[in-house]
Structures are given as C-alpha cells and as structure tokens.
Amino acid sequence: MPAATGSDRAAVPAPAGSADAVPYRVVDGDHVDANTLKGWQTWRAMACDRCHGPDQEGLVGPSLVQSLKVMTKDEFKAAVLDGRVEKGMPGFSAVQTVVDNIDNLYAYLKGRSDGAIKPGKLKGIE
Ligand code: HEC
Numbered sequence: 001m002p003a004a005t006g007s008d009r010a011a012v013p014a015p016a017g018s019a020d021a022v023p024y025r026v027v028d029g030d031h032v033d034a035n036t037l038k039g040w041q042t043w044r045a046m047a048c049d050r051c052h053g054p055d056q057e058g059l060v061g062p063s064l065v066q067s068l069k070v071m072t073k074d075e076f077k078a079a080v081l082d083g084r085v086e087k088g089m090p091g092f093s094a095v096q097t098v099v100d101n102i103d104n105l106y107a108y109l110k111g112r113s114d115g116a117i118k119p120g121k122l123k124g125i126e
Pocket of ligand 1: 043046047048049050051052060061062064067076079080084087088089090092098105
C-alpha cells in the first residue's frame with residue numbers, strides 16, 4: 001500500500017483527464033451527472049442488487065462499497081465484463097447495455113464507494 005497522500009484528497013476533484021479524476025459529479029448526494037445517472041440505471045436494469053445488495057453493501061456477492069475502494073477501473077471492468085463464473089459472478093460482455101455503460105457503472109459505484117452518492121433513487125443535476 002502506498003502511503004496515503006492526505007485524507008482530504010478524495011474531496012478535491014483532480015483535473016479532468018488525470019488518472020485520479022473523479023468520474024462522477026454529484027450535488028446533495030442524490031443529483032448526479034447524466035453519465036452517472038445512466039450507470040445507476042444500468043445497475044438497476046441488470047439487477048446487480050440481487051447479489052450485491054440494494055445499497056451495494058454485499059449479499060451473496062461482496063460489498064462493492066468496499067471493493068471499489070481498492071479495485072482499479074481496469075480491474076472493475078474485467079470483473080464485470082469477464083465475470084468470475086466459477087465463483088458466481090456472471091460475465092456481462094455479451095450484454096450490450098453493460099458494455100455501453102461500463103464507465104458509467106464504474107462512475108456510479110465509485111461515487112457510492114466514496115460515500116459521495118447516497119444509496120437509493122437518483123435524479124439528474126438541475
Ligand atoms: C448472480 C449473482 C451476481 C450478479 C447478478 C452480479 N454479481 Fe458481481 N459478483 C458476484 C459474486 C459471487 C462475486 C465474487 C466473485 C469472487 O469471489 O471473486 C462478484 C464480484 C463482483 C465484482 C468484483 C468485486 C471484487 O472485490 O473483486 C464486481 C466489481 C462486481 N461483482 C460487479 C457486479 C455488477 C456491476 C453487476 C451487475 C451488472 C454484478 N456484479 C452482478 C455475484 C453477482
């Protein structure tokens with residue numbers, strides 16, 4: 001584990017395009033940018049909550065609030081698209097909605113993991 005670079009780091013969005021860029025925008029915890037909203041809608045449409053819980057806190061599958069604290073975006077994409085079929089995680093690479101929205105799903109779940117996005121229903125910003 002590299003040393004923490006400061007506990008305030010997560011609160012300060014990095015410049016767009018940098019590796020650390022925060023992938024979502026959120027206002028009041030439940031108003032999000034259009035892409036993050038699509039990520040949430042994809043989560044709902046695919047019923048990921050059946051296995052990961054309605055608040056992503058884990059059920060038969062692990063807590064994604066925890067997982068997204070340590071997984072890289074590439075690891076996330078591989079887990080969701082390839083799946084880990086022998087361990088009960090289906091692969092979604094044949095599901096066009098998921099392929100099209102993988103970045104959006106990541107943005108949504110990262111926001112949940114960061115504690116910036118509230119569990120439950122979301123709306124668009126403005
Ligand atoms: C049928 C149950 C099931 C469904 C549906 C499901 N998952 Fe999973 N998922 C699992 C299980 C079980 C694991 C743990 C696999 C393992 O042990 O490596 C997992 C693992 C993961 C991981 C890796 C977590 C880590 O810490 O390594 C991610 C990310 C993930 N799932 C995201 C999703 C998303 C996003 C969806 C919806 C598109 C989804 N899952 C739908 C059961 C499910």
